Amino acid sequence: MSAPIEQSPGEIAAHVEEPMRATLAAPRRGRGAAALLGWTRRNLFSSVPNTILTLVALALLVWFLPPLINWALVKATWTGGDPKLCREAGGACWALIETKHRFILFGLYPHDQHWRPLVAMAIFLSAIAASCDPRFWNWRLAGIWAVVLAVGGWLMWGGFLGLAYVENARWGGLPLTLILATLGIVLAFPLSILLALGRRSDLPAIRAVCVGYIEIVRGVPLVSVLFMASIMFPLFLPEGLTIDKLLRAQVGIILFTAAYLAEAVRGGLAAIPKGQYEAADAMGLGYWQKMGLVILPQALRLVIPPIVNQFISCFKDTSLVIIIGLYDLLTTAKTALTDPPWRPFYVESYVFAGLVYFGFCFFMSRYSQYLERRLNAGTRR
Amino acid sequence: MSKHIATPILALALTVVGAGLSQPVQAGATFDAVKARGSLNCGVNTGLAGFSAPDDKGNWAGLDVDVCRAVAAALFGDAKKVKFVPLTTQQRFTALQAGEVDILSRNTTLTSQRDTELGLNFAPPVYYDGQGFLVGKKVGVKSAKELNGATICVLPGTTTELNVTDWFRANNLQFKPVVIEKNDELAAAFFAGRCDAITSDASQLASIRSAQASNPDDYILLPEIISKEPLAPAVRHGDDQWFDLVKWSVYAWLEAEEKGITSANADGFKGKSNDPTIKRLMGDTPGLGKALGTGEDWAFNIVKQVGNYGESFERNVGMGSKLKLPRGLNAQWSKGGLMYAMPVR
Numbered sequence: 270m271s272a273p274i275e276q277s278p279g280e281i282a283a284h285v286e287e288p289m290r291a292t293l294a295a296p297r298r299g300r301g302a303a304a305l306l307g308w309t310r311r312n313l314f315s316s317v318p319n320t321i322l323t324l325v326a327l328a329l330l331v332w333f334l335p336p337l338i339n340w341a342l343v344k345a346t347w348t349g350g351d352p353k354l355c356r357e358a359g360g361a362c363w364a365l366i367e368t369k370h371r372f373i374l375f376g377l378y379p380h381d382q383h384w385r386p387l388v389a390m391a392i393f394l395s396a397i398a399a400s401c402d403p404r405f406w407n408w409r410l411a412g413i414w415a416v417v418l419a420v421g422g423w424l425m426w427g428g429f430l431g432l433a434y435v436e437n438a439r440w441g442g443l444p445l446t447l448i449l450a451t452l453g454i455v456l457a458f459p460l461s462i463l464l465a466l467g468r469r470s471d472l473p474a475i476r477a478v479c480v481g482y483i484e485i486v487r488g489v490p491l492v493s494v495l496f497m498a499s500i501m502f503p504l505f506l507p508e509g510l511t512i513d514k515l516l517r518a519q520v521g522i523i524l525f526t527a528a529y530l531a532e533a534v535r536g537g538l539a540a541i542p543k544g545q546y547e548a549a550d551a552m553g554l555g556y557w558q559k560m561g562l563v564i565l566p567q568a569l570r571l572v573i574p575p576i577v578n579q580f581i582s583c584f585k586d587t588s589l590v591i592i593i594g595l596y597d598l599l600t601t602a603k604t605a606l607t608d609p610p611w612r613p614f615y616v617e618s619y620v621f622a623g624l625v626y627f628g629f630c631f632f633m634s635r636y637s638q639y640l641e642r643r644l645n646a647g648t649r650r
Numbered sequence: 651m652s653k654h655i656a657t658p659i660l661a662l663a664l665t666v667v668g669a670g671l672s673q674p675v676q677a678g679a680t681f682d683a684v685k686a687r688g689s690l691n692c693g694v695n696t697g698l699a700g701f702s703a704p705d706d707k708g709n710w711a712g713l714d715v716d717v718c719r720a721v722a723a724a725l726f727g728d729a730k731k732v733k734f735v736p737l738t739t740q741q742r743f744t745a746l747q748a749g750e751v752d753i754l755s756r757n758t759t760l761t762s763q764r765d766t767e768l769g770l771n772f773a774p775p776v777y778y779d780g781q782g783f784l785v786g787k788k789v790g791v792k793s794a795k796e797l798n799g800a801t802i803c804v805l806p807g808t809t810t811e812l813n814v815t816d817w818f819r820a821n822n823l824q825f826k827p828v829v830i831e832k833n834d835e836l837a838a839a840f841f842a843g844r845c846d847a848i849t850s851d852a853s854q855l856a857s858i859r860s861a862q863a864s865n866p867d868d869y870i871l872l873p874e875i876i877s878k879e880p881l882a883p884a885v886r887h888g889d890d891q892w893f894d895l896v897k898w899s900v901y902a903w904l905e906a907e908e909k910g911i912t913s914a915n916a917d918g919f920k921g922k923s924n925d926p927t928i929k930r931l932m933g934d935t936p937g938l939g940k941a942l943g944t945g946e947d948w949a950f951n952i953v954k955q956v957g958n959y960g961e962s963f964e965r966n967v968g969m970g971s972k973l974k975l976p977r978g979l980n981a982q983w984s985k986g987g988l989m990y991a992m993p994v995r
Binding site for chain 1: 696697698699703704705706707708709733735736737738740741744745747748749750834837838857858860861862864972973
């Protein structure tokens with residue numbers, strides 16, 4: 270903090286030249302301990318507050334890391350399938366995951382049919398990966414997804430072409446989480462664009478409906494939407510008439526996510542200069558052409574970070590279906606612990622589920638950064 | 651003219667709605683609907699060891715699960731014709747009232763308010779539970795009355811918390827509650843020595859002790875049981891025939907144990923016994939099945955496919971299981987317990 274005050278005029282003059290000096294000096298310092306020392310000084314000990322922060326962080330690491338490594342790796346039990354071994358070793362019990370991984374990943378799906386959700390998931394993830402590549406962004410993608418959904422549905426449900434029927438009440442684990450999240454995101458997105466456009470519409474009725482919808486849905490937590498869907502809704506139906514639990518939850522997630530996404534999209538629409546709208550009008554484009562060709566491509570590009578933020582949030586929010594008795598990944602991780610001998614090792618189960626969630630969310634986050642760089646290549650300043 | 655258009659539109663609308671809906675059940679005719687459907691919808695816990703929980707292969711197992719299997723065996727002659735619907739505590743009564751499930755067999759305590767106001771009918775209890783205390787032996791306490799001033803681990807917002815508060819107040823004793831939201835962490839806190847005693851249903855305490863204590867023999871369950879928790883399967887009001895079937899399936903299950911009929915020796919009793927009670931139970935003396943609306947070998951199927959109550963108990967919660975619960979109140983009445991089947995005749 271005090272460093273700049275003590276600088277002499279000569280040093281200030283030297284500062285001006287520093288960028289060049291640094292680039293020249295870099296190759297000279299570029300090897301061995303000296304490089305490390307220089308990097309450390311520049312990044313970790315450049316001022317008194319930074320030095321203090323560095324030392325505090327180091328202290329925390331020294332305090333936390335050794336016990337963590339000791340627990341998670343050194344004293345851990347990796348295999349064996351016997352909780353007694355874990356208790357004797359005293360460390361993390363990854364044998365729990367070894368024993369229960371199929372239940373955690375696939376839930377109540379018939380055990381001898383686990384290859385079906387596995388293959389369905391592989392196809393699903395490949396399709397998602399393909400959709401992420403801008404080279405596939407054309408009408409063929411819709412065709413690919415139609416095939417993927419049909420094959421995925423056939424694998425999951427079965428019932429014909431040699432596969433035994435599995436009702437969707439028995440779906441669970443990672444496939445269920447992926448289905449809820451992907452369909453939630455994919456179907457909520459177009460709905461949110463319509464809602465955002467509707468909210469900026471000149472027609473009062475459409476505007477009122479969209480504003481009302483967004484405000485009401487945004488005003489309640491997802492837990493209460495799911496609760497309504499699973500507990501209140503059946504009471505309004507005639508007795509005996511029931512709608513599938515998974516369908517109710519899926520619709521709830523779509524409607525909920527759409528309301529939030531709509532506001533992010535509206536932010537993008539509002540950020541487009543009025544001149545763009547007028548220019549499109551002047552070219553004689555109709556409303557949908559104007560939006561589809563001029564406004565939305567620019568608007569959506571602006572709001573990639575909040576949209577992806579919402580996607581990540583939607584992915585994690587699917588874990589709330591625990592309250593309506595659906596076996597998503599987090600619920601299966603929890604249910605695997607009802608087996609009494611394994612119950613003490615709940616941390617390991619949740620860590621495993623946490624790592625899976627993190628993997629997917631981290632991928633989405635990195636992908637959004639890539640997409641931002643790519644789409645903004647022309648306008649980056 | 652409009653009539654001509656309306657009919658196909660209505661038909662189309664019904665088809666569209668029908669496609670997204672599961673099979674409708676007629677009000678007041680659960681029995682017929684279940685029979686027509688060919689399988690039983692059974693509401694169970696999402697995961698409670700010994701009562702209803704999926705095993706590593708995703709198959710349901712537990713005492714509550716066996717109740718539904720028994721009813722399916724009685725009605726269809728096949729214990730596998732059950733569709734299990736896992737329900738949370740909040741969902742369970744709505745699911746039964748709305749017809750999503752035909753039986754609620756989900757460790758539900760039979761109370762007057764549930765029996766009347768919620769419109770349920772309870773079959774006989776299949777497990778008598780009650781709230782107790784678990785303490786470390788080294789604390790040196792032999793009775794809960796000696797727990798004055800103790801710190802006690804308890805789940806918040808449950809009847810458990812209210813019961814223990816009431817009990818200590820009624821006995822003019824003090825205690826310091828240590829309230830922890832999650833079951834696993836609550837038990838971990840107790841075994842880490844953060845409280846002198848932990849209170850919950852006795853069955854839960856026994857399972858916690860066998861599963862989570864480093865040495866189970868260091869802990870004892872105190873003799874005081876401070877609440878009554880009879881866990882019973884429930885059906886909704888409005889179909890007495892269905893209620894009868896569930897009720898008598900449970901009774902036959904209990905009766906089989908009393909008579910010593912097991913899944914292994916049931917074949918040796920059917921058509922070969924001279925005991926009139928057993929002849930009625932095994933369907934050799936016809937009439938009972940017809941009265942229930944099932945086949946005459948309804949009770950035989952229960953015992954043959956599910957086992958008698960004692961077998962289910964041992965397999966799921968008893969000494970042969972991971973929970974290792976003693977029979978206690980759940981022994982047959984002839985052995986000092988409360989399990990008393992009404993005469994099957």
